[in-house]
Amino acid sequence: MLDFENIIVGAGLAGSTIARLLADKGDSVLIIDQRNHIAGNTYDFFDENEILVQKYGPHIFHTNNEDVWIFLCRFTEWNDYKHRVLAYVDGKKVPVPINQDTINILYSKSYDTEELIEFYNNQKIDIAEIKNSRDVIVSQVGEDIYEKIFKNYTKKQWGVYPEELEPEVIARVPVRTNNDSRYFTDRYQGMPQEGYTRMIQNMLDHPKIKILLNTDFLEIQNELKFEKLIFTGCIDEFFKFKFGKLPYRCLNFKFETVDKEFYQEAAVVNYPNDYDFTRITEFKHWTYQKRPNTTIVKEYSSAEGDPYYPVPQKENYKLYEKYKKEAESLEKIYFAGRLGCYKYFNMDKVVEESMKLFHTLY
Numbered sequence: 001m002l003d004f005e006n007i008i009v010g011a012g013l014a015g016s017t018i019a020r021l022l023a024d025k026g027d028s029v030l031i032i033d034q035r036n037h038i039a040g041n042t043y044d045f046f047d048e049n050e051i052l053v054q055k056y057g058p059h060i061f062h063t064n065n066e067d068v069w070i071f072l073c074r075f076t077e078w079n080d081y082k083h084r085v086l087a088y089v090d091g092k093k094v095p096v097p098i099n100q101d102t103i104n105i106l107y108s109k110s111y112d113t114e115e116l117i118e119f120y121n122n123q124k125i126d127i128a129e130i131k132n133s134r135d136v137i138v139s140q141v142g143e144d145i146y147e148k149i150f151k152n153y154t155k156k157q158w159g160v161y162p163e164e165l166e167p168e169v170i171a172r173v174p175v176r177t178n179n180d181s182r183y184f185t186d187r188y189q190g191m192p193q194e195g196y197t198r199m200i201q202n203m204l205d206h207p208k209i210k211i212l213l214n215t216d217f218l219e220i221q222n223e224l225k226f227e228k229l230i231f232t233g234c235i236d237e238f239f240k241f242k243f244g245k246l247p248y249r250c251l252n253f254k255f256e257t258v259d260k261e262f263y264q265e266a267a268v269v270n271y272p273n274d275y276d277f278t279r280i281t282e283f284k285h286w287t288y289q290k291r292p293n294t295t296i297v298k299e300y301s302s303a304e305g306d307p308y309y310p311v312p313q314k315e316n317y318k319l320y321e322k323y324k325k326e327a328e329s330l331e332k333i334y335f336a337g338r339l340g341c342y343k344y345f346n347m348d349k350v351v352e353e354s355m356k357l358f359h360t361l362y
């Protein structure tokens with residue numbers, strides 16, 4: 001029988017944050033992951049070309065939360081990368097979020113800021129009651145931009161068109177009237193200097209923390225004794241799917257080596273309307289590594305496979321509420337992270353929520 005004060009299931013950012021905070025207080029922690037590595041979906045590693053790649057898709061850190069930033073700075077230094085994304089539309093690559101260049105390139109214009117504001121005003125459509133994500137978009141940028149940039153990308157990503165998604169999925173479309181091409185505008189942004197895996201390794205490097213990999217908690221739970229259990233896996237799986245399965249959008253990744261220094265102009269290029277993949281990521285744009293060749297990854301979205309994105313539809317939230325209620329009736333067992341809370345969290349939010357949970361435990 002393994003006996004720890006705390007058992008944490010999942011060595012992703014959520015589990016690792018809580019593990020470190022508990023260990024800093026002097027508690028013993030066993031952190032278990034079914035995968036053969038730590039760092040959850042932020043896991044990165046050096047591929048055969050010695051390029052630092054991210055196994056589960058591009059993860060760019062950004063936050064306005066100073067406490068989160070200070071906490072993570074204990075475990076890594078950061079480079080100065082500012083994320084930039086292009087979208088391939090009508091044979092042209094244009095910046096997203098939409099800015100002055102996007103419109104001028106797409107419509108072969110040379111609008112200044114004032115003319116651009118007028119353009120947006122002419123495009124947008126008055127909608128009395130915003131009922132879905134399509135309404136959110138066309139009420140801000142109109143039908144044509146919706147068709148070119150948003151409609152098919154959403155269908156590729158979620159398997160449904162924006163009119164079938166809740167308004168909050170695309171709560172607000174960032175529309176810029178200047179040439180700011182940064183994807184995020186948060187105060188703190190960058191990439192961990194030596195990668196996320198190293199950052200999380202440093203987080204878990206504590207005499208009070210033991211790591212157990214290649215182990216499914218649900219298979220060994222009867223062999224464990226604990227005072228507190230923090231579960232960051234799928235909440236429906238914990239309860240043996242007793243109310244039904246929570247749907248997730250899944251991803252498949254196809255990595256390729258390209259025999260030239262750079263493949264594309266930005267780290268990420270979205271393909272809303274062409275090809276089967278949703279986007280191509282090229283890692284060297286943020287690792288700043290000097291290599292004669294480059295690694296890219298094409299991302300495909302599907303309904304089957306490992307769980308990635310909770311599907312933001314009313315009926316799924318209702319189902320989750322049933323599990324949440326069940327979870328609240330348990331003693332000593334807490335649910336955290338994107339799978340435990342069935343919610344898309346950015347990394348900073350995962351750390352923030354994990355810090356909050358820690359404070360409720362202490």
Ligand SMILES: Cc1cc2nc3c(=O)[nH]c(=O)nc-3n(C[C@H](O)[C@H](O)[C@H](O)COP(=O)(O)OP(=O)(O)OC[C@H]3O[C@@H](n4cnc5c(N)ncnc54)[C@H](O)[C@@H]3O)c2cc1C
Nearest residue numbers: 010012013014034040041057059060217233337338346347
């Ligand atoms: C494609 C993609 C891109 C993203 N890009 C960004 C981005 O650019 N910026 C950003 O801020 N956020 C991004 N995110 C969000 C980010 O991935 C999450 O916020 C974060 O990784 C969630 O951490 P977590 O610990 O909750 O979950 P995870 O990282 O998924 O960790 C959960 C861990 O629990 C383990 N586990 C589950 N069940 C069991 C079990 N029964 N037994 C043992 N172990 C178990 C899993 O193996 C996993 O390692 C992105 C997400 C995706 C899907």
